[in-house]
Amino acid sequence: MRLRALLDTDALGLRLLGGEGELDRTVRGVMTTDLKDPSRYLSGGELVLTGLAWRHDAGDSEPFVRILAGAGVTALAAGEAELGDIPDDLVVACARHRLPLFAVNESVAFATITEHVVRQVSGERAGDLAAVVERHRRMMTSGPAGGGPDVVLDLLGTDLDLRAWVLSPAGRPVAGSKLSGGALPADIRAELAAAHLAAVRTGRRGPHRVTVGPATYSLFPVRSPGRAAGGSRDVRESVLSDWLLAVEADAGDWPEERLDLLQGVTQLIAVERDRRDAARTVRRRLAQEVLELVQAGAAPAEIAARLRVAAPVLLPGLGAAPHWQVVVARVEWDGGEIEGGPAAQALLEEILVDPLATGPEHSDRIAVAHTGAEAVALVPLPAVSSDEDGPEPGLHADTLLASVREPLSAGLNDDGRLTIGVSAAVHSAEGLRGALEEARHARRVAAARPGRVCAAGHQELASHVLLLPFVPDDVRRAFTARLLDPLREYDGRHRAELIPTLEAFLDCDGSWTRCAARLHLHVNTLRYRVGRIEQLTGRDLSRLEDKLDFFLALRMS
Incomplete structure (x- = not known):
């Protein structure tokens, strides 16, 4: 809504004291304060209501108005109940900073103005959607590393009561709000990611809605800033790399303002995605x-x-x-x-x-x-x-x-x-x-x-694959090393003679008695060594395939 609409509403009891040329400014929210410095609670676009309790002398007006203007406040409305007439120093300060100033009749409660603004700005709740986007932007760009997607999702939870998660195209959890009840179960993540990718491949515009169990989710593509939606590039170039924002809500009946908010959030998360790519x-x-x-x-x-x-x-x-x-x-x-x-x-x-x-x-x-x-x-x-x-x-x-x-x-x-x-x-x-x-x-x-x-x-x-003529020599050598190196290393540490035992065992066609006799060992000692060979390699010397693998590895070594 615009300031002009507020001034035209007689029930609000507003009287314009300055800023006649600024009445087309948009009001995106309302805040009541008597703090000297309310900047931490401002995100831009608000109509600020004040009872002037912060003003002790004429010198207080200039810094107060300067703070409001710097925070992007749309207008200031001062109540007449405390001081009667609005002080001239406040009127002058607002004119200097081009901040529209209204006087609020003492018969009108601030709650009346607040309820009217909230009802006009958002029919569903007191949240200021555009202000939330601006808060997201500030959090993501504050500091060298930004706030990260977790901060954005926390704000969605606190400001709009939305449980949301950022997922990779493979369904890996990237970020989640503290208010989202923890990470989504793996099966739900996989189903959401699959539904999202299938919808993207059809070319349908997001958000994509999907029901998993009792819950309905709205899925918003998180596209890199260089790959805006509707671009001419083939969707297959990015479908397997873009993240998605999953919101536990049905966006089918959302007003346009809320959809715009979530699209803005995906753009902020896309910036974070590009930052992580750069870090790689x-x-x-x-x-x-x-x-x-x-x-x-x-x-x-x-x-x-x-x-x-x-x-x-x-x-x-x-x-x-x-x-x-x-x-x-x-x-x-x-x-x-x-x-x-x-x-x-x-x-x-x-x-x-x-x-x-x-x-x-x-x-x-x-x-x-x-x-x-x-x-x-x-x-x-x-x-x-x-x-x-x-x-x-x-x-x-x-x-x-x-x-x-x-x-x-x-x-x-x-x-x-x-x-x-x-x-x-x-x-x-x-x-x-x-x-x-x-x-x-x-x-x-x-x-x-x-x-x-x-x-x-x-x-x-397997060994039969190694006999094929197109198998590179490096693959053959890698196969040999993988099979025999554990035995060689064990022999080097323990002098266990596993390699000679393996060679004799294969030469004797797996006969325990003949092999034990050749090596001058007790059969139980031979069984222990063969068991150690199987343990170190994960093979079974009673199987023909594994015997063949060992035979070829020894011949190629």
Whole structure:
């Protein structure tokens, strides 16, 4: 509403004392105060009501009005009940700062004016929607890092009673209001993300409404400022990388002002998204440098030197040199005219996040590079203590996509595919080239399967695959090292002679008595050694396939 409409309402008892040329100003809210400095409670656009209790002498008017004008207040209305006539020094100060000034007749209660303004500005509540957007803007831009999306969602909760969350396209929680009752359950996040991506692929304009269980959610796309809604670029270029704002409410009957508010909030969150992308620049560059060295066949010493630079950035405070895993991903669209590398890079940065990670930046240990349609992630793993036996921890292809397959399939629709390959962990720079080729080959195994979202790991590169002529030598060497290195390391620490035992056991066709006799061991001692071999490698020497794998690995070593 405009100031002119207030002046024309006789029941409000307002009399204009100054600012005749400013009556087209918009009133977005109302506030009553007698504080000398009410700036912390102002967000701009208010009609300020005051009883003048803050004024003790003529010198108080100038600083009070200067504060109101600086906060973007629309007008000041002063009550006549306290002092009778409005002091001239207040009239002069308002004229100096071009702040319209009204006198309020002593017979009119401030509550009457407040109720009228609230009813005119918003028919549903006393919240000032445009002022909330402005408060969001100030919070997000205050300080070097801004307030962050959590602050924005807190304001939505306190000002509009809206429970809201920011989700990644894979359904990962990015931010949530303290008033939102905690994080959404994983199954609900996945369903919301899938519904959002499916709606985006249809080209329908948001917000998109979806009912999950008893609740209805409105889903607002969070698009990068460079990719405004309705742009000419193909939606497939950004559908798998843009965040979404999920609000637990049905926006179908919202007034235009509230929809505009939420669209403004998504723009602020998009700025935060771009800030986080910028913060990933160093990690992306490190991954790109290592990848280029590995692909160029650089000396292991040169790669190791670059890894020593990368380790403190990717694993701050770890101390011990980490092991590494390589993950390769490709996003491919029908027709092949859209480059899938950037989308694959953004997806890997979301998919590889540790769900138990804490801190403001959940992906601060994920380094992903991309070339063409392929994205390559260099994932550091804490080094296993030399006193620990058994398989090393790391990523597993069979669980990597479990929680994100549903939403990503919806985003890929009928014309896109995501395939991922995961290498084994390597202990040094020498193994990175083999790990990269191993991950690429595992991805090709995944690409041969049906489905929109597929992954394969190094465990699926079985011995019969290694006999195929197109398998790179680096993959063969990586397979051999993965199978035999745990045994060699154990022999080096404990002098257990597991490798000679394995060779004799295979030469004797798995015969316990013949092998024990050849090695001059008791059968129980042989059984203990074979059990240790199986424990360290995760294989079963009673299975023909595992025996064949060991046989080929020993022949190629």
